[in-house]
Amino acid sequence: xxxxxxxxRDSEGRFTKSATNHGNLGVIAGAATAGAAIGMxxxxxxxxxVQAPSALAGDWAEALAAEHKAVLKIFDALxxxxxxxxxxxxxxxxxxxxxxxxxxVEEGNVIYPAxxxxxxxxxxxxxxxxxxxxxxxxxxxxxxxxxxxAFAGKVRKFRADIxxxxxxxxxxxxxxxxxxxxxEKNKALTATMNKEGFKVx
Numbered sequence: 001x002x003x004x005x006x007x008x009r010d011s012e013g014r015f016t017k018s019a020t021n022h023g024n025l026g027v028i029a030g031a032a033t034a035g036a037a038i039g040m041x042x043x044x045x046x047x048x049x050v051q052a053p054s055a056l057a058g059d060w061a062e063a064l065a066a067e068h069k070a071v072l073k074i075f076d077a078l079x080x081x082x083x084x085x086x087x088x089x090x091x092x093x094x095x096x097x098x099x100x101x102x103x104x105v106e107e108g109n110v111i112y113p114a115x116x117x118x119x120x121x122x123x124x125x126x127x128x129x130x131x132x133x134x135x136x137x138x139x140x141x142x143x144x145x146x147x148x149x150a151f152a153g154k155v156r157k158f159r160a161d162i163x164x165x166x167x168x169x170x171x172x173x174x175x176x177x178x179x180x181x182x183x184e185k186n187k188a189l190t191a192t193m194n195k196e197g198f199k200v201x
Contacts, residue, residue: 058190059178059186059187059190060110060111060178060186060189060190060193061170061174061175061177061178063106063190063193063194064103064106064107064111064169064170064174064193065170065174067099067102067103067106068166068169068170070099071096071099071100071103071162071166072159072163072166074092074095074096074099075096075155075158075159075162077092078092078093078096078155079152079155079156079159081152083147083148083149083151083152084147085146086146086147089146089151090146093138093141093142093146096138097138097142100134100138101200102197102200102201104131104134104135105196105197105199105200106193106196106197107127107131108128108131109196110189110192110193110196111174111177111189111193112124112127112128114177114181114189115127115173115177118177118180118181120173120176120177123173127165127168127169127173130161130165133161134158134161134162134165137154137157137158137161137162140154141154141155141158
């Protein structure tokens with residue numbers, strides 16, 4: 001503990017010295033700094049864990065396909081719920097929104113521009129438009145009573161549309177783009193996409 005001496009005038013004008021203990025302030029400041037560091041490490045750890053499946057997939061097309069599978073697993077869980085499972089539906093919907101938001105950033109900020117750059121503007125524009133419909137589905141589900149029969153129907157329709165979108169990407173557009181690009185360009189695309197994904201993981 002540290003102490004400091006302070007000089008003050010008393011009521012009669014005389015100088016007096018008093019000791020002030022600053023030890024507690026140092027402890028509090030140290031604890032706050034340590035807490036902030038732990039919080040930052042926890043956040044980075046969570047981000048790394050969320051991004052790990054994509055980063056470890058190999059290349060950008062494999063990473064996006066892995067993310068598609070993860071999204072479909074959330075749909076499986078949502079479709080298995082009943083009208084009384086309102087809390088579970090809300091939690092799964094939040095997970096779906098987060099997974100799709102990350103995926104949207106990766107594709108919208110990296111892959112679709114690469115498609116345009118490779119002369120596939122119409123395909124990129126179509127995929128971008130479909131992402132708009134995905135956001136519309138999420139908005140409608142978010143604002144729909146979780147115990148309504150309409151909720152389950154909307155989830156089924158959403159899944160059918162998004163699976164069609166994913167299938168086109170995985171079987172046609174992404175393989176064609178990957179084949180069109182050099183190995184170096186594909187590696188650069190993978191690195192850029194993972195960087196974008198980490199920002200929102």
